[in-house]
Amino acid sequence: MDRAQIVHENFLRRVAEGDLPQGAGPSGPLQADLAVQLYRSGCLTRALDIVSRKMQAAGEGFYTIGSSGHEGMAAVAAALHPTDMAFLHYRDAAFQIERANQVPGQSIAWDMLLSFTCSSDDPISGGRHKVLGSKALNIPPQTSTIASHLPKAVGAAYSVGLAKRVMPEHRALPDDAIVMCSFGDASANHSTAQGAINTSCWTAYQKVPMPVLWVCEDNGIGISTKTPNGWIAANFAHKPDLAYFACDGLDIYDSFRVAREAAEYVRKRRKPAFLHIRTVRLYGHAGADVQTTYMPKAQVEADEANDPLLHTVRLLGEAGALDPAEALAIYRQTLERVERIRNEAVTRPRLKAASEVMASLIPPKRSNAPSNGPSTDARAAAFGSDLKAMESPQIMSRCINWALTDLMLEHREIALMGEDICAKGGVYGVTQKLGQRFGRARVIDTLLDEQSILGLAIGMAHNGFVPVPEIQFLAYLHNAEDQLRGEAATLPFFSGGQFTNPMVVRIAGLGYQKGFGGHFHNDNSFAVLRDIPGLILCCPSNGADAAKLLRECVRLAREEQRLVVFLEPIALYPMRDLHEPGDGLWLREYPDPSERIGFGDVSRHGDGIDLAIVSYANGMHLSLQAQKRLAEEGIAARVIDLHWLNPLPEAALLDAVGDAARVLVVDETRRTGGLAEALVTLLTERTDKPVARHTAEDSFIPTGPAYAATMPGIDSILAAARDLAGEAA
Structure with missing residues (x-):
């Protein structure tokens, strides 16, 4: 008999015999009818866990990480409003079940069983994963997270106050909303959790509204690693600007009282609070986990003896709300009902084809995304003397600055966030004057934590904003990349496009900075971005194109709800x-605000038929130099600027290559894992032309005179072109 069956049999026997665990009596504001409802939610939680294991054994279900022992989260749900956005720990079925009781028209048992069986009828993920989540319940979907959802809870909480001042076109959270985010005691140790909670305190310390309720479900263990006794309280009970509350999750009366106090503290004071709720873990981590291989059997049995449902039966009886016989009948009836629903749920269709699985990678377009765009007077007031400067050619950084200004004038829901972007105007001056033009509410100087920057953006996007976060250097992205991969990109995928987080992430990067910084400030690897399904990666090479492309990136975010990364080459x-x-030939006039370079378009420079050079960013600057030198040698070349690095602009690229006899790919990323691998594959598969690649070496970038030694240079590009053209010198 497995532990789930043992816990089940123990419950039946102990309730029937009146052998209930001891504890404090019922107290606090929990009324009898709501207390019984919380018990029903707990019974449904338990029944779903039991049936999920039966479904797996029968080959009908595919997920057995349960919520048994965490039934007290139903009381937390009851203490909140259904308009409070909730980012849930994966053991929070009881929370979602109880919230479904607060919103009419829900069929929560049916929905969750469809999720267990991975049916395409599952209303949240469409059969792609068993997730907790619901659009109607204001619960964005989460998979098995290790604290990766905490940073976006900070962003969503921050957005509530900002939305009152800025008023985006549409928003999901009312003015009095708070954001609840739950996680386990083991996850509380993750750097992502520590960073997110620290960010909430850092923000509140500066008197900025931060209505977030952190809920730590402490069952004392993470898979097999125990949490030291008292560790969570020692870590979080005395943090600056974080109110600490603790309750016993085995006691629904205590949990409801304390959770309501914590929620009201956050709602009224607009400051973060930490709710530490004691729970137990029943059945082990998941269906395949045998606790007795790493825990003494006596400890396992002690936890089982503290079954929250047994405590609830005792409390309801002492309160006169429900006698044990009635409680036992409800438990049995719930199991029978779930079994009946299971028999129907397992007959529902499942995903089969790749096209079905991938259907939600790309979110749906917005049906209505109007421009709120600026008057001539507003534009003149924002730009001031810069309007006159627009009459002459400019460097790229200034063109990007002006494009951001025009976009923020046109769309009030755009907000920028990043390190040093407001007061300083960015490390390279790209965001100078934007703070003065739009204020600190929309140009946000963040703390030094890339996970928090991206989480801020993701959370704000949940509430109708179009965030434009800045990562100061490409090398700094790598410690926070999972916010894009595991959170932002997966959100539409696991919600069937019901939830989206459109944004444009600006990243300064690539190499060729002379004598500065080494590999932390010169990073020529963005393979991690090209590996994220659904993410768009764009990279300009000159100022005019940068402005046009940035406008298209914002359009993709606003109108098509896409996740976009705009990679800006620092050296340019x-x-x-x-x-x-x-000669001033790399300067460009700032293009009219109506001009854009469309998604998937490329630019071609010249019509030479001997050779097509395909490149982007710094490679374009070098390739155009090479084009002139090659022409002097009698080799007629055309140079193609890709603009879009993921997905590749395949059709436009092949059309631009056209009748050129040969193709040279000039790629400043590394030979292994670089962009050239995909480009050469495409050109080889789709054309019969000779193709060669010239890439950076598989090396980090040094500081000093050798800053460009590992990457393509004008001489090496010329040599590669001559070799390919059969004219080696």
Whole structure:
């Protein structure tokens, strides 16, 4: 007999015999009818866990990480409003079940069983994963997280106060909303959790509204690693600007009272609070987990003896709300009902084809995304003397600055966030004056934590904003990349497009900075971004194109709800010249605000038929130099600027290559894992032309005179072009 069956048999026997665990009596504001409802939610939680294991054994179900022992989370749900957004721990079935009781028209048992069986009828994930989540219940879906959902809870909480001042076109959270985020005691140790909670305190310390309720479900163990006794309280009970509350999750009366106090503290004071709720873990981590292989049997049995449902039966009896016989009948009836629903749920269709699985990778377009765009007077007031400067060619960084200004004037829901972007105007001056133009509410100086920056953006996008977060250097992205991979990109996938988080992530990166910074400030690896399904990666090479492409990236975010990364080549920010010092040929006039380069479009420079050079960013600057030198040698080349690095603009690229006899790919990323691998594959599969690649070496980038030694240079590009053209010198 497995532990789930043992817990079940123990419950039946102990309730029938009146052998109930001891504890404090019922007290607090929990009324009898709501107390019985919480018990029913707990019974349904338990029944779903039991049946999920039976479904797995029968080959009908595919998920057995249960919520048994955490039934007290139903009391937390009852203490909140259904308009409070909830980012849930994966053991929070009881929370979702109880919230479903607060919203008319729900069929929560049916919905969750469809999720267990991975049916395409599952109303949240469409059969892609067993997730907790519901659009109607204001619960964005979560998979098995290790604290990765905490940063976006900070962003969602911050957005509530900002929305009152900025008023985005549409928002999900009312003015009095709070954001609840739950997690386990083991996850509380993760750097992501520590960073997110620290960010909430850092923000509140500055008197900025931060209505977030952190809920730590402490069952004392993470899979097999015990949490030291007292560790959670020692870690969080005395943090600055974080109110600490503790309750016994085995006692629904205590849990409801304390959770309501914590929620009201957050709602009224608009400050973060930490609710530490004691729970137990029944059955082990998941269906395949045998606790007795790493825990003494006596400890397992002690936890089982503290079954929250047994405590609830005792409390309800002492309160006169429900006698044990009635409680036992409800438990049995719930199991029977879940079995009946299971028999129907397992007959529902499942996903089969790749196209079905991938249908929600790309979110649906917005049906209505109007422009709120600026008057001539508003534009003149924002730009001031810069309007006159627009009459002359400019460097890339200034063109990006002006494009951001125009976009923020046009769309009030755009907000920028990042390190040093407001007061300083960015490390390279790209965001200068934006703080003065739009205020600190929309140009947000963040603390130094990339996970928090991206989480802030994801959470704000949940409430109708179009965030434009900045990662100061590409190398800094790597410690926070999972916020894009595991949270932002998966949100539409696991919600059937019901939840989206559109944004444009600006990242300064790539190499060729002369004598500065080494590999932390010169990073030529963005393979991690190209590996994220649904993410769009864009990279300009000159100022005019940067402005046009940034506008298209914002359109993709606003109108098509896409996750976009705009990679800005640092070395080209100040670039002025192309062939000779002082020629000014890399400067560009700022294009009219109506001009864009469309998604999937490329640019072609020249019509030479001997050779097509395909490149982007710094490679474009070098390739155009090479084009001139090659022409002097009698080799007619065309140069193609990709613009879009993921997904590749395949059709436009092949059309631009056209009748060129040969193709050289100039790629400043590394030979292994670089962009050239995909480009050469495409060109080889789709054309019969000779194709070669010239890439960076598999190396980090050094500081000092050798800053460009590992990457393509003008001489090496010329040599590669001559070799391919059969004209090696």
